[in-house]
Amino acid sequence: MNTTAIIARTETGSQLVAALETVWRAIQARHPEVPDVVMITGSGKGMLGLTWGHFGHEFWANGRFRVNSDGVIERDRKHELFVSGETLGVGAVKTVQTLLHEATHAVAAVRGVKDTSRQHRYHNKRFLAIAEELGLEYRAERPDASLGFSSVEITDETRQSYADVVEQLDAAIVLTMELPEWARLLIGGGQGGTDGPGVHGGDGTRGRRPGSPGRKQGRWIKATCGCGRIVRAARTTFDAAPITCGGCGETFTVVDV
Structure with missing residues (x-):
């Protein structure tokens, strides 16, 4: 899929979202089950951690109401896909990896598969199986006690298959949000290279913000x-x-x- 003509330098919020939408279309081209989404971005900082990305099942609805022949009001619903500005600050590889992680949740929703439990924190083996279909892998010896198989990472083969998308997105990322100091400590690194600490998978940082209630x-x-x-x-x-x-x-x- 040639995305050269679509991704532009992201000097405005709308261009930034357009760049992320282009990556999502590239994922859809390889995995047709991945549904359309409403792409949004913003800060992922919260009281207890940092969110890299989030998939929201049918979070949005068409503002126009329709009444069917039975008198029932119908609304078209859309899924939400959030990517934090801090994720963009870590780099294009991390961003594509995050999109693939959230695409895994999206495919699970389409298939009607329960891929998480306990307030959607624990990622089970069904999540892992779909993640592997999309080109991610879990490298630890055992699942995390709280998050399960959440920390999936992009494989070398998948990274190569998305090489053109990664390169173009990297060139397009101009606006980012700085990774807070406490989050750098939690993930073990700063914002340097995309191969260094802090690029691991998952919806958010593993751990809580220092000084927060725990x-x-x-x-x-x-x-x-x-x-x-x-x-x-x-x-x-x-x-x-x-x-x-x-x-x-x-x-x-x-x-x-």
Whole structure:
């Protein structure tokens, strides 16, 4: 897909969104199940972390109402795709990787697959399977106790297949948002190269903002699974390896201490 004529230098917000939309179309060209989205951007900074990107299922609706033959009001709905300005600041590779991560959620929504649990934080094996279809991989030895397989990364082969898109997007990114100092510490690096620390996958940084309210450092912590069962165990037990529920098959995620 030739995107040279579409991506321009992003000196305005509308041009920036257009550049991201072009990358999304390139993903759709390779994976037709990926749906259309309403592309938005802005700051990903929050009280407890930094969001790289977010997929919102049917967040938007056509403002015009229609009434069908049964007298029911109908509205066309659209998905939302958010990419933070801080992600753009890390570089084009990170941005494309984030778009592929969110495209994984989008495909799961189209297929009716439940790919996350516990307030959409824990990314399960169904998420990972679709992510691998889209050219991402999970490189850690085991899933994260809280986020599961969220931190998928772009493979070398996928990066090569999107080389032209990455190059053009990199040239187009002029406006960015600076990565806050606390987020640099959490991800282990700054904003230098796109191959360095801080380019790993996932919807957001792993950890909380220093100084923000967090969990007590007590001995026992509480966790729950997809079917609502609750277990309490020593912190070292959860750190050692994921605990799987025999009922629903999902990993217990920490919710309180």
